[in-house]
Amino acid sequence: MRPIAIMSERTRQNAKGPLIVIGGGEDKEEDRIILREIARHLDGGRLVLATVASHEPEGYFDVYQKAFEDLGVTDLVELYVKDRAETLDPEKLRLLDEAAGVFFSGGDQLRIASQIGDTPVEQRIREIHGRGGVIAGTSAGASVMSETMLVKGTSGESHKIGDLHMAPGLGFIRDAIIDQHFAERGRFGRLLGAVAHNPRELGIGIDEDTALVLDGDRFEVIGSGCIYVVDGAGVTHSNIAEAKPERALSMYDVRLHVLSSGDTFDLAHRRPAAVPDVTRSHAIEAQVTG
Amino acid sequence: MRPIAIMSERTRQNAKGPLIVIGGGEDKEEDRIILREIARHLDGGRLVLATVASHEPEGYFDVYQKAFEDLGVTDLVELYVKDRAETLDPEKLRLLDEAAGVFFSGGDQLRIASQIGDTPVEQRIREIHGRGGVIAGTSAGASVMSETMLVKGTSGESHKIGDLHMAPGLGFIRDAIIDQHFAERGRFGRLLGAVAHNPRELGIGIDEDTALVLDGDRFEVIGSGCIYVVDGAGVTHSNIAEAKPERALSMYDVRLHVLSSGDTFDLAHRRPAAVPDVTRSHAIEAQVTG
Numbered sequence: 360m361r362p363i364a365i366m367s368e369r370t371r372q373n374a375k376g377p378l379i380v381i382g383g384g385e386d387k388e389e390d391r392i393i394l395r396e397i398a399r400h401l402d403g404g405r406l407v408l409a410t411v412a413s414h415e416p417e418g419y420f421d422v423y424q425k426a427f428e429d430l431g432v433t434d435l436v437e438l439y440v441k442d443r444a445e446t447l448d449p450e451k452l453r454l455l456d457e458a459a460g461v462f463f464s465g466g467d468q469l470r471i472a473s474q475i476g477d478t479p480v481e482q483r484i485r486e487i488h489g490r491g492g493v494i495a496g497t498s499a500g501a502s503v504m505s506e507t508m509l510v511k512g513t514s515g516e517s518h519k520i521g522d523l524h525m526a527p528g529l530g531f532i533r534d535a536i537i538d539q540h541f542a543e544r545g546r547f548g549r550l551l552g553a554v555a556h557n558p559r560e561l562g563i564g565i566d567e568d569t570a571l572v573l574d575g576d577r578f579e580v581i582g583s584g585c586i587y588v589v590d591g592a593g594v595t596h597s598n599i600a601e602a603k604p605e606r607a608l609s610m611y612d613v614r615l616h617v618l619s620s621g622d623t624f625d626l627a628h629r630r631p632a633a634v635p636d637v638t639r640s641h642a643i644e645a646q647v648t649g
Numbered sequence: 650m651r652p653i654a655i656m657s658e659r660t661r662q663n664a665k666g667p668l669i670v671i672g673g674g675e676d677k678e679e680d681r682i683i684l685r686e687i688a689r690h691l692d693g694g695r696l697v698l699a700t701v702a703s704h705e706p707e708g709y710f711d712v713y714q715k716a717f718e719d720l721g722v723t724d725l726v727e728l729y730v731k732d733r734a735e736t737l738d739p740e741k742l743r744l745l746d747e748a749a750g751v752f753f754s755g756g757d758q759l760r761i762a763s764q765i766g767d768t769p770v771e772q773r774i775r776e777i778h779g780r781g782g783v784i785a786g787t788s789a790g791a792s793v794m795s796e797t798m799l800v801k802g803t804s805g806e807s808h809k810i811g812d813l814h815m816a817p818g819l820g821f822i823r824d825a826i827i828d829q830h831f832a833e834r835g836r837f838g839r840l841l842g843a844v845a846h847n848p849r850e851l852g853i854g855i856d857e858d859t860a861l862v863l864d865g866d867r868f869e870v871i872g873s874g875c876i877y878v879v880d881g882a883g884v885t886h887s888n889i890a891e892a893k894p895e896r897a898l899s900m901y902d903v904r905l906h907v908l909s910s911g912d913t914f915d916l917a918h919r920r921p922a923a924v925p926d927v928t929r930s931h932a933i934e935a936q937v938t939g
Contacts, residue, residue, distance in 0.1 A: 517832040517856050517875035517907075542807040545835030548875070551907055566807050566897075585807035585838070585897045589905075596921070598909070607856075607875045607909035611921045615879075615905045617807075617841055619888070619897035631886070631901045 376400065376460070376492040378531050378573040382539040382565030382584065383465055383498035387426035393570045393582050397462065398430040400493035404459025405434040409484075411474055412466030412499040419464050438480070446478035455483035460493035463500025469510050471503045472528055481529065494531055498539050501565060505537045506530040509553055515545040518552030521604025525553065532573065535561045535626065541587060542566050548608070550589055555599040555610050558591025561629060569619075576627040580618045590614040590629055666690065666750070666782040668821050668863040672829040672855030672874065673755055673788035677716035683860045683872050687752065688720040690783040694749025695724040699774075701764055702756030702789040709754050728770070736768035745773035750783035753790025759800050761793045762818055771819065784821055788829050791855060795827045796820040799843055805835040808842030811894025815843065822863065825851045825916065831877060832856050838898070840879055845889040845900050848881030851919060859909075866917040870908045880904040880919055 377400055385393040397406070408423050410416035420437045427435055436454050438461075440446050455461070461484050463471060475481045488494045494504075502508050508528030513519070525536070538550045541564035554562040565571065566584025580586050590613070591597075597610040616631055618624060623632035667690055675683040687696070698713050700706035710727045717725055726744050728751075730736050745751070751774050753761060765771045778784045784794075792798045798818030803809070815826070828840045831854035844852040855861065856874025870876050880903070881887075887900040906921055908914060913922035 515833055515835060517909075542835060542838050543805055545805060545832060545837075547835075547837045548832045569897075583897065585899075607859075607873065608907050609875075609909040609912050610907040613905040613907065615903040617898050617900040617903065619807075619899040622899050 374489065374491060376488050376490075376494065378488075378504065379493060379495035379570050380501045380504050380532070380537060380565060380573065381495065381497035381570040381582075382501060382541055382567050384540065384543070384567030385497055385570070385582070386568050387422065391426060391430065393568070394426055395430055396570070396572060396581055397460065397493060397495050398427060398432050401432060401459045403431060403433075404492075405436065405457055406432050407436055407438050407454055407458045407461045409438045409461055409463045409471075409500070410466070411438070411440055412464060412468060412471045412503075414466065414470070423462070423464070440474055440480065443474055443478060446475055446480040452479055452483055455480070455487065458487050458492065460495065461487055463496035463503065465498030465500060468499040468502040468508055468528070469526060471499065472508065472526060476527070476529070488531065501537055501539045503528045504531045505535050506533050507536055507560060509536055509538055509549065512549035512552065514549065517548040518555075518608040519604065520552075520599060520602045520606045520608065523549060523552050525556070532626075534559060535563050538562070538564045540567055542585065547587070550587070551610060551613065552599070552608055554589050554591040554613070555594075555597045555608060558594050561626070562589030562591070563587070564589070571624075573626075577623055577625050577632055580620055580622045580624075582620060584619070586618045588616040588618065588624060590616070592629065664779065664781060666778050666780070666784065668778075668794065669783060669785035669860050670791045670794050670822070670827060670855060670863065671785065671787035671860040671872075672791060672831055672857050672876075674830065674833070674857030675787055675860070675872070676858050677712065681716060681720065683858070684716055685720055686860070686862060686871055687750065687783060687785050688717060688722050691722060691749045693721060693723075694782075695726065695747055696722050697726055697728050697744055697748045697751045699728045699751055699753045699761075699790070700756070701728070701730055702754060702758060702761050702793075704756065704760070713752070713754070730764055730770065733764055733768060736765055736770040742769055742773055745770070745777065748777050748782065750785065751777060753786035753793065755788030755790060758789040758792040758798055758818070759816060761789065762798065762816060766817070766819065778821065791827055791829045793818045794821045795825050796823050797826055797850060799826055799828050799839065802836075802839035802842065804839065807838040808845075808898040809894065810842075810889060810892045810896045810898065813839060813842050813846075815846070822916075824849060825853050828852070828854045830857055832875065837877070840877070841900060841903065842889070842898050844879050844881040844903070845884075845887045845898060848884050851916070852879030852881070853877070854879070861914075863916075867913055867915050867922055870910055870912045870914075872910060874909070876908045878906040878908065878914060880906070882919065
């Protein structure tokens with residue numbers, strides 16, 4: 360069984376498989392850096408394409424089959440559930456039993472969470488991850504990875520206090536809120552708003568054709584765009600709890616990391632993984648601000 | 650002469666007039682918070698509407714005349730120069746001699762800098778500012794206020810290393826680069842890219858219908874959106890000088906302040922003007938990341 364082979368390649372400390380979280384719009388025709396990374400982790404094993412996020416899943420399978428075909432992903436199967444009742448269907452569950460990975464395609468993240476959350480399907484997906492399988496998601500499939508997920512919020516403008524809907528996600532990544540199509544749809548405002556709610560959660564904004572590959576506590580960036588990590592831990596002031604709903608956000612001393620291909624980030628220490636200690640940054644800053 | 654009256658109201662330390670820098674799209678029909686602020690500083694004096702940024706200035710004057718009419722700005726005159734030769738025209742210079750303020754409307758910031766930079770028109774505008782007159786600018790008229798101005802750069806995507814054009818601006822604000830239509834056009838990427846070039850310059854991104862009112866070293870935010878201050882002083886790593894032009898930006902430890910109506914910021918100390926000392930922020934952060 361493939362998944363076992365994958366697990367044996369992994370570090371002993373972390374039996375869980377990698378998480379590949381994509382900002383949407385990944386290249387499907389040329390270099391396919393991100394899809395290639397998914398294929399590499401599958402190592403010839405079965406990939407389940409979960410199109411659950413979509414109200415109309417037709418077409419997704421063909422697109423991904425074509426994109427993955429010559430990358431060695433020959434055993435691609437689709438999983439769709441129209442409603443929660445279907446998550447009990449033994450045939451659908453059997454699709455997952457022999458899978459080496461699951462890939463959530465785009466659509467509406469609330470459909471994923473509401474239709475498969477706390478069902479046998481979700482349980483099977485956790486088992487795949489637990490035995491070293493890869494879990495990937497793009498666009499809505501990326502948002503749903505976080506513990507608290509961003510459901511709705513305005514793009515292309517600054518955050519207004521009342522203007523954000525969050526909900527519990529699948530929680531494959533803890534203490535982080537993920538947003539996607541990030542620079543392309545101007546979503547800085549809404550991610551900052553989300554972080555203001557509770558700076559315990561890191562905000563992670565992922566551009567199109569860009570992904571984080573998480574292994575244990577550390578992720579690496581791949582793809583053509585940027586990943587923005589918004590850290591509110593040092594925030595000295597925000598108006599999120601006081602201001603009226605139509606009021607614009609105010610929040611001082613946010614720390615921001617702009618990451619691109621090859622950069623690594625340590626979620627446990629909330630730091631880029633390969634740079635001087637934060638005390639050094641503070642020292643430089645102290646000199647400048649006097 | 651009006652300007653004298655204005656100057657006498659101001660602090661002795663700062664004879665210069667206020668600078669009102671608007672992110673474009675300011676409300677011209679309803680509350681008109683920003684235009685009202687300009688009118689307040691004019692105190693009945695003449696406002697010169699400089700439409701120099703536009704290749705086709707027709708229409709601007711009528712729009713602003715209507716918008717300012719019942720705010721007490723009755724002496725509104727238009728200044729347009731097609732080319733640098735016209736900046737010597739005594740009639741145009743006379744328009745400025747009795748002005749209490751100048752308002753740069755939108756268009757192309759490079760037109761303003763290239764057509765009036767280092768001309769008698771620019772000199773007259775500096776004199777107005779020096780004797781306490783208000784200098785305002787919206788959109789392109791905002792960009793041109795900074796010492797180094799952002800001329801061109803892609804909106805709605807992350808910064809690619811080679812992808813930014815900067816030029817000397819009029820320099821009414823030192824050590825800052827201003828960008829406008831900020832959240833609305835998704836310009837975070839390009840402002841971060843600009844700051845990466847030399848973190849000495851603060852990046853100031855101004856939303857539509859939002860303005861900073863600078864008096865001395867301190868500005869206050871007015872209007873409905875946000876102003877983002879990007880401080881690169883503590884940056885520990887950036888790839889701006891090494892990476893290939895098509896490469897996405899990487900920059901760690903940027904400090905970001907999200908400001909909205911009523912917030913004040915001290916440019917000299919690079920800090921919001923009314924919050925705990927930065928050391929407190931660092932202490933909180935050390936506990937979280939520690």
